[in-house]
Amino acid sequence: MTSVEEAAVKPIDIAPVARLWPQLRYVVTRHPLGVFGAAIMAIFVFAAVFADLLTRYDPVSTNAALSLARPDAAHPLGADFMGRDVYSRIIYGARISLAVGLGATALGCALGVALGLVSGFLGGWVDLVVQRLVDVMQALPVLVLALVMAAALGPALGNTIVAISIPLVPYSARVIRSNTLALREMPFVEAARAVGMSEFRIAVRHVLPNTLAPLIVLATAQLGAAILTESSLSFLGLGIPEPHPSWGRMLSESAAEYVRVAPWLVVFPGVAISLVVFGTNLLGDALRDLLDPRLRD
Amino acid sequence: MATYLIRRFFLMLLTLVGISVLVFVMLRLVPGNIADILFDAAGMINPAEKARLEKDLGLDQPIAIQYVRWIGGLLHGDLGYSYVSEKPALAEIAPRIPITAKLAGLALAFSVLFGVPLGVISAVRQNTLLDYVLRVISLSGLSMPAFWLGLLILMACVSWFGTLPIYTAPPKTLWDELLLYSIPAAAVGFRSSALVMRLTRSSMLEVLRQDYIRTARAKGASRRSVNYHHALRNAILPVVTVIGIEAAFLMGGLIVTETVFNIPGVARFLVEAIRWRDYPIVQNLVMFIAAVAVVINFVVDLLYAVLDPRIKYAD
Numbered sequence: 001m002t003s004v005e006e007a008a009v010k011p012i013d014i015a016p017v018a019r020l021w022p023q024l025r026y027v028v029t030r031h032p033l034g035v036f037g038a039a040i041m042a043i044f045v046f047a048a049v050f051a052d053l054l055t056r057y058d059p060v061s062t063n064a065a066l067s068l069a070r071p072d073a074a075h076p077l078g079a080d081f082m083g084r085d086v087y088s089r090i091i092y093g094a095r096i097s098l099a100v101g102l103g104a105t106a107l108g109c110a111l112g113v114a115l116g117l118v119s120g121f122l123g124g125w126v127d128l129v130v131q132r133l134v135d136v137m138q139a140l141p142v143l144v145l146a147l148v149m150a151a152a153l154g155p156a157l158g159n160t161i162v163a164i165s166i167p168l169v170p171y172s173a174r175v176i177r178s179n180t181l182a183l184r185e186m187p188f189v190e191a192a193r194a195v196g197m198s199e200f201r202i203a204v205r206h207v208l209p210n211t212l213a214p215l216i217v218l219a220t221a222q223l224g225a226a227i228l229t230e231s232s233l234s235f236l237g238l239g240i241p242e243p244h245p246s247w248g249r250m251l252s253e254s255a256a257e258y259v260r261v262a263p264w265l266v267v268f269p270g271v272a273i274s275l276v277v278f279g280t281n282l283l284g285d286a287l288r289d290l291l292d293p294r295l296r297d
Numbered sequence: 298m299a300t301y302l303i304r305r306f307f308l309m310l311l312t313l314v315g316i317s318v319l320v321f322v323m324l325r326l327v328p329g330n331i332a333d334i335l336f337d338a339a340g341m342i343n344p345a346e347k348a349r350l351e352k353d354l355g356l357d358q359p360i361a362i363q364y365v366r367w368i369g370g371l372l373h374g375d376l377g378y379s380y381v382s383e384k385p386a387l388a389e390i391a392p393r394i395p396i397t398a399k400l401a402g403l404a405l406a407f408s409v410l411f412g413v414p415l416g417v418i419s420a421v422r423q424n425t426l427l428d429y430v431l432r433v434i435s436l437s438g439l440s441m442p443a444f445w446l447g448l449l450i451l452m453a454c455v456s457w458f459g460t461l462p463i464y465t466a467p468p469k470t471l472w473d474e475l476l477l478y479s480i481p482a483a484a485v486g487f488r489s490s491a492l493v494m495r496l497t498r499s500s501m502l503e504v505l506r507q508d509y510i511r512t513a514r515a516k517g518a519s520r521r522s523v524n525y526h527h528a529l530r531n532a533i534l535p536v537v538t539v540i541g542i543e544a545a546f547l548m549g550g551l552i553v554t555e556t557v558f559n560i561p562g563v564a565r566f567l568v569e570a571i572r573w574r575d576y577p578i579v580q581n582l583v584m585f586i587a588a589v590a591v592v593i594n595f596v597v598d599l600l601y602a603v604l605d606p607r608i609k610y611a612d
Contacts, residue, residue, distance in 0.1 A: 136315035139587045143549035144567070148583060151571045152323045224440065231442050232553050236568050251445060259451045259461070266452060270445035278440035
């Protein structure tokens with residue numbers, strides 16, 4: 001019989017490299033859409049990392065001569081009102097979009113995990129207070145809370161990340177809490193307690209790892225939501241400030257006028273937003289099937 | 298049931314009080330108040346003048362006093378005055394509510410009318426080409442920002458009809474109104490319909506596997522009767538939840554869509570008020586949005602018990 005400690009934190013079985021290819025092929029055939037989503041995400045990550053190499057023009061330098069230039073060989077996606085190359089702005093925009101998306105999701109989940117774990121594990125009045133807080137945060141639509149937060153914090157990259165992360169907190173807090181409540185009663189938690197492990201250590205080492213699967217599924221869904229929220233905030237002029245090339249900002253209010261004269265300014269940034277969110281959605285669905293069979297449809 | 302209702306009602310009030318504190322405090326974290334903005338914009342700095350303005354608006358009081366004044370007024374139906382227009386906040390907000398309500402109602406109708414039947418079809422024809430196409434459409438609906446969909450619709454209208462269907466003057470006839478609101482409503486409702494469709498599909502698939510469906514088929518019930526009477530009725534409960542949540546959360550889509558289509562509803566007004574730091578408008582509007590959301594959630598909970606007699610709220 002293995003010791004309690006060993007049984008509870010059994011390391012994940014890592015496949016040797018020789019078995020990697022068949023496994024990869026299995027995943028591709030079983031979840032083609034998920035792999036497609038992952039590929040889309042990979043392309044955007046690549047674009048964000050190597051933006052300098054992929055573009056010929058500076059995304060922020062203006063050129064009056066090129067104002068509203070149609071797409072042509074030099075500027076494949078045209079130029080905006082200020083004469084900035086739309087293609088460069090979209091490629092650099094991937095940095096902003098992914099940075100805000102990942103940053104807000106990570107921050108939101110971290111706060112949510114902390115709240116959910118404390119709430120579910122300690123129970124009692126702490127649980128009661130945290131749950132009311134979560135109720136309050138969840139009663140407002142994500143964009144409304146993010147708008148008020150963004151306005152309160154002022155326009156800056158870091159502030160936008162915080163403003164978007166806060167409305168995401170209640171969702172992960174709820175998921176982690178309900179999982180923690182169930183796990184708290186499990187025999188392995190009792191066993192850990194019996195061998196004299198501290199409550200904090202039980203919570204972090206035994207309960208938390210067992211809530212990771214639903215958390216990953218939720219985080220992937222929230223990544224898409226965070227990117228959409230960023231684009232909406234920037235579209236409304238309350239998100240990423242100029243001169244950062246944010247996709248939502250590129251579609252900002254004046255876009256309604258460009259609909260007539262410069263449709264390329266409207267189409268391409270929207271395609272970028274939709275595609276990256278589409279990728280996270282596909283990936284999220286596949287991860288849910290893989291990690292959380294109970295939720296399978 | 299009665300105890301449960303009373304408890305839920307008090308929790309609802311508690312949530313609303315929490316939101317009021319949250320919003321009030323958050324808005325006052327902003328460095329610089331309306332007096333600063335007005336004075337910056339005018340380019341003049343006369344400290345005495347500014348102090349007088351702050352006193353008039355009650356901004357010189359401690360934050361707790363300001364809060365109590367606001368809530369006290371709220372309970373008497375006095376929402377304060379808009380800083381920008383200097384009209385009563387209620388007079389500014391109230392006329393915009395029906396506009397947004399109509400838009401939200403149409404969007405919700407759109408999402409149910411498309412989402413539920415398409416979800417059923419997708420489930421019944423599981424793993425056929427039609428199912429795949431519908432699923433990709435619904436997933437793209439969830440991936441598109443509502444404002445972009447709105448802009449694309451505007452673009453299509455320009456190239457097909459040569460006109461922009463944006464709000465320019467209040468509609469005169471009911472028909473005009475329907476025409477004017479149905480396009481932005483579709484832009485908002487597309488996302489919700491995608492969500493409703495996905496959920497209807499997965500809920501239907503769950504039910505279609507049940508024994509009683511096989512029994513219904515075995516006794517010779519028509520396909521239509523099995524799908525709609527036996528399966529959908531049982532599959533609809535989680536769908537009702539999501540429709541309720543969407544109804545409460547439609548605001549996000551409405552904010553950007555009203556901006557795109559230039560519709561003078563409460564959602565766009567919220568953005569304008571936030572830009573102007575028009576606290577009385579922002580805090581009252583956010584409270585209104587939260588109240589609507591909380592009440593809808595409450596109603597959905599009650600609806601459960603009506604739709605599914607197995608659910609009994611005993612406490």
